[in-house]
Structures are given as structure tokens and as C-alpha cells.
Amino acid sequence: MEINTANLTILQRAVDVAFKRGLSDEYTKNSLTEMAGLFREFSGAKSITDFPFNDLFPGFKEWAGDRVINNVKTGIFQVIARSFEDSVAIAMKAIEEDDYGIYMDMLSDMAKMWEVLKGELIMEVFLLNKKCFTGKPIFSTSHKYGKNTLSNLVTVALDSTSFEAALAKPATWKFANGKPCRTRFTHLYVGPALETAAKTLVRAIDADGATNVNANRVKVVVLPDIAGDYANYWFLVDQSGVIKPIGLICPKTPKPKLPTDYYHVEKEGAAVALADGRAEAFPTFPHLAYGGFKSL
Numbered sequence: 001m002e003i004n005t006a007n008l009t010i011l012q013r014a015v016d017v018a019f020k021r022g023l024s025d026e027y028t029k030n031s032l033t034e035m036a037g038l039f040r041e042f043s044g045a046k047s048i049t050d051f052p053f054n055d056l057f058p059g060f061k062e063w064a065g066d067r068v069i070n071n072v073k074t075g076i077f078q079v080i081a082r083s084f085e086d087s088v089a090i091a092m093k094a095i096e097e098d099d100y101g102i103y104m105d106m107l108s109d110m111a112k113m114w115e116v117l118k119g120e121l122i123m124e125v126f127l128l129n130k131k132c133f134t135g136k137p138i139f140s141t142s143h144k145y146g147k148n149t150l151s152n153l154v155t156v157a158l159d160s161t162s163f164e165a166a167l168a169k170p171a172t173w174k175f176a177n178g179k180p181c182r183t184r185f186t187h188l189y190v191g192p193a194l195e196t197a198a199k200t201l202v203r204a205i206d207a208d209g210a211t212n213v214n215a216n217r218v219k220v221v222v223l224p225d226i227a228g229d230y231a232n233y234w235f236l237v238d239q240s241g242v243i244k245p246i247g248l249i250c251p252k253t254p255k256p257k258l259p260t261d262y263y264h265v266e267k268e269g270a271a272v273a274l275a276d277g278r279a280e281a282f283p284t285f286p287h288l289a290y291g292g293f294k295s296l
Contacts, residue, residue, distance in 0.1 A: 001098050003262045008271060011095065012258045015273050018104035019256055022111025032119050034221055037187065037239035038246055039122050039281065045249035047278055050076045053133040077133040081251050081278040084117060086110050088256070089270040107256055107273060114254055114277060121281040123225040125246050126189075126235055126291065130283055138245075138283035139291035146176025152290045158194055158234040160214075163201050166236050166290050167217065173287050181287040188218045189235040191226030198222075198234070232294040238287075245288040252278040 001007050042049070053076075088107055094100040124130065129137040136143050139153040150173045156162045170183035190198045198220045206212040218236065226233055237245045254275035265271045283289075 001095055003092060003095060003265050005260050005262055007095075008258055008260045008262060008265065011090070011100075011271065012260070014100075014104060015107055015256050015258055018107040019111045019254075019275075022108030023115075025108070025112070032115060032122075034223065035119065035122060035189075038189070038237060038244060039248050040242075040244040040246075041248040041250060045079075045081075045251055047081045047251045049079045049081075049249055049251075051079065051133075051247070053077050077282075079247070079249055079280055079282045081249055081280040083276060083278050084254075085274070085276040086113070086254065087275065088273045090258075090273065092265055092269050092271070095265075095271060103273075110254070110256065110275060118248060118250065118279060118281075120225065121279060122246055122248060123223065125281050125283050126289070127226070127230050127233065129291070129293075132283040132286055134286060136286070138286055138289060139293065140286065143286045145174065145287075148174040148176065148178070150174075150181075150286055152286050153293065154291070155293050155295070157232060157294045158190065158197055158201075158292055160201060162292060163188075164214065166292070167214070169290060170287070183238045183287050184240055185218055185236040185290065186239045187221055187237050189221050189223060189226065189237065191231050191233070192222060192224065193227070193231040194234055195220075195222045234292040234294075236290040238289070241288075243284055243288070245284055246281055247284050248279070248281045250277070250279040252276070 001011075088103055088110060090100050090103045094103065125138065129139050132138045134140075134143045134145075137153075141151040141153050143150040143152065152169070154162060154166070167185060170181060170185070173181040173183060175181060188198055188202070202212070202214055202217055202220060204212055204215045239245070254277040256273040256275040258271050258273050259265060
């Protein structure tokens with residue numbers, strides 16, 4: 001293929017097809033499946049998105065006299081998307097000899113890695129204990145909902161005692177208006193190191209052969225990201241509602257672009273497919289999660 005503007009435009013179409021193929025294959029579609037209920041992606045988000053917050057959840061009350069209007073608390077939780085980039089240099093020789101198939105595979109992998117990155121951002125919220133709207137890290141012993149204190153952090157190992165204590169803890173949590181949070185943990189997230197321990201906690205029969213009262217109480221999800229320094233971390237979350245423990249914004253999805261200036265390609269010896277996107281994950285409400293941070 002001769003290096004000229006027309007042919008580089010044709011090559012751009014091949015790049016687009018390869019990238020779309022990467023976004024649509026089964027690996028990519030399933031990469032976030034295991035944590036699908038853990039987060040919610042907000043469509044239409046901007047690079048800087050302001051989320052109003054409310055520590056007084058609305059609920060029906062007896063109507064006698066004037067309505068009581070529930071106003072969102074005067075406060076904004078601002079989320080700023082981070083920028084990410086990747087590139088693939090397609091050698092000029094490969095273009096001239098129409099031998100660039102391997103580069104198209106690399107561009108398909110680039111699309112897959114964008115989905116992997118979103119999963120990493122989601123897990124960062126828990127593993128790095130990012131701040132939420134209360135001004136505290138998502139896992140803290142001193143969240144404030146009005147005058148009520150909410151503690152959703154422990155530094156003990158995952159075992160039957162800590163597990164049952166965690167399940168009972170939300171009974172003490174209340175919104176600013178004194179109403180119970182009614183948190184119902186549905187999932188237990190652990191890494192490979194705690195897989196056996198976690199699954200043992202919810203199996204039908206306990207170690208003594210008796211019926212386990214916590215059998216199938218939650219679904220155990222094992223994620224490879226919970227490893228290394230975080231190997232002993234464990235998280236209980238409530239995924240039963242519309243609001244999820246983690247939010248995700250993706251203001252810009254990457255779309256690789258090639259230069260159409262043949263002189264530039266000749267000079268550099270390659271046509272570089274440049275891609276960039278913007279995304280960020282953030283914690284929502286602390287009453288939807290409980291963290292066990294046990295150091296190695």
C-alpha cells in the first residue's frame with residue numbers, strides 16, 4: 001500500500017473496525033460482569049461532574065396538613081475524571097507491504113484494556129479507601145449522618161466472629177432523620193487468598209456438621225485485584241438497591257486516530273494510532289459497604 005492520504009484514511013477505517021471488535025468481544029463484555037452490581041455508570045457525565053448528596057433519605061409519611069418537602073442537603077460532591085492514553089505504532093514497512101494484521105489485533109486488545117481499566121478504577125475506590133461525601137474515606141469509624149455516627153470499618157481478619165459482627169452492624173445505622181438505614185448485605189468481596197475462608201462462612205454445613213445459620217447469606221465474589229498488600233482485605237456490600245456503593249463516570253471513550261499526513265508517517269517511519277479517554281470511579285454512600293482492612 002502506497003503511503004498517501006487516501007490510503008491512510010482507508011487504514012483508519014481498519015483501525016476503527018479492530019477497536020470496535022475489541023469492545024464487542026465476549027472477554028470485554030464479561031470483564032466487569034463479576035462486579036456489575038457493585039457500581040453504576042452515570043451516562044452523560046462531564047469531565048468535572050457535581051453530584052448533590054443527601055444524608056436524609058426520603059420516605060412516605062402520613063399526610064396531615066401541609067406537605068413536608070425533602071430537600072437535598074446543601075452540598076456537592078465533585079468528581080473529576082482522570083485522563084488516560086495509549087498508542088500503537090504501525091510500522092511504515094507493514095503498511096507498504098499490507099502486512100499489518102498483528103497491529104489490528106493489538107488495537108483490539110487496546111479496547112479490551114479500556115474495560116479492564118474501568119474495573120481497576122472501581123476497585124481503587126475500596127482498596128485505596130477513597131473519600132466520600134461525608135468528608136471521610138468510604139470506610140471509616142466516624143461517618144456522620146446528621147447527628148448519627150456510622151462506623152463501617154474494622155481491622156480484623158475475616159472469620160466467623162467478624163463476619164457475624166459485620167452482618168449485625170447495620171442495625172445500628174440511621175439516617176439524619178433517625179430512620180434506620182436498612183442495609184442488607186448481599187455480596188462479600190475477597191481476593192484469592194481469602195476465597196476458601198469466605199466460602200466456608202456461607203456453606204450449608206459448618207465445620208461441626210451442623211446446619212450453618214449463615215448459609216448462602218451473601219454471595220461470595222473473588223476478584224484478582226484484591227491481592228498483594230490487600231490480600232487480607234474483605235468487603236461486604238449491599239447491591240440490592242438502585243443506588244450502588246460505587247459510581248463510575250466515563251466522559252470520553254477512546255477512539256484511536258491515525259495521522260493522514262503521509263509526510264509525517266514517512267518522517268517517523270510509522271503511523272501511530274493515538275487513543276485517549278477519561279474516566280473515574282468514586283464512592284457513593286458509606287451505609288452500603290463495610291470494610292475489613294487486615295494488614296499482612
